[in-house]
Amino acid sequence: MAAATLRWVLQRPRDVSRAARFYAEGHDFCVNVCPLRWAELPSWPLKLALVRTNDSNLASQRVYSSMLSFTIPDINSTVSKLMVLGAVLDGSIKYEIHGEVLxxxxxxxxxxYKLA
Known part of the structure; x- marks a missing residue:
C-alpha cells in the first residue's frame, strides 16, 4: 500500500478573502481558488488552504487554527489504524465531487483526503 502524502496545511481564518490577500501580497503566493469559504495558495510542494470559520465554532473548542491534511490511498484502512492509535473522528466522511474528506x-x- 502507498504511503500517505502531505497535501496541505489548513488555516481557519474568519475572513478567507482577507487572509488570501494577506498571503498573496505579503508572501507573493498565487491564489488558485478564493470563494467566500475556501482558498488554495500553492507553495510547492504543498498548498496553504484557508477555510472560513466563525466565532461560534471557535467557542466550541472543536476548531483548530491549523490542520495537516494528507492524501491517502484507502480512507477506511487509514481511519481504522489511526483510531486504534487513539484518534477520534471529527464528523463523518464527506463524499465530495473531488473525493472523500474526513x-x-x-x-x-x-x-x-482520498481522490475520487
Missing amino acids: SLRCIDMLGL
Whole structure:
C-alpha cells in the first residue's frame, strides 16, 4: 500500500478573502481558488488552504487554527489504524465531487483526503 502524502496545511481564518490577500501580497503566493469559504495558495510542494470559520465554532473548542491534511490511498484502512492509535473522528466522511474528506482529532487535528 502507498504511503500517505502531505497535501496541505489548513488555516481557519474568519475572513478567507482577507487572509488570501494577506498571503498573496505579503508572501507573493498565487491564489488558485478564493470563494467566500475556501482558498488554495500553492507553495510547492504543498498548498496553504484557508477555510472560513466563525466565532461560534471557535467557542466550541472543536476548531483548530491549523490542520495537516494528507492524501491517502484507502480512507477506511487509514481511519481504522489511526483510531486504534487513539484518534477520534471529527464528523463523518464527506463524499465530495473531488473525493472523500474526513477530519480526525488526535495528537494534532488531521484531515484525510482520498481522490475520487
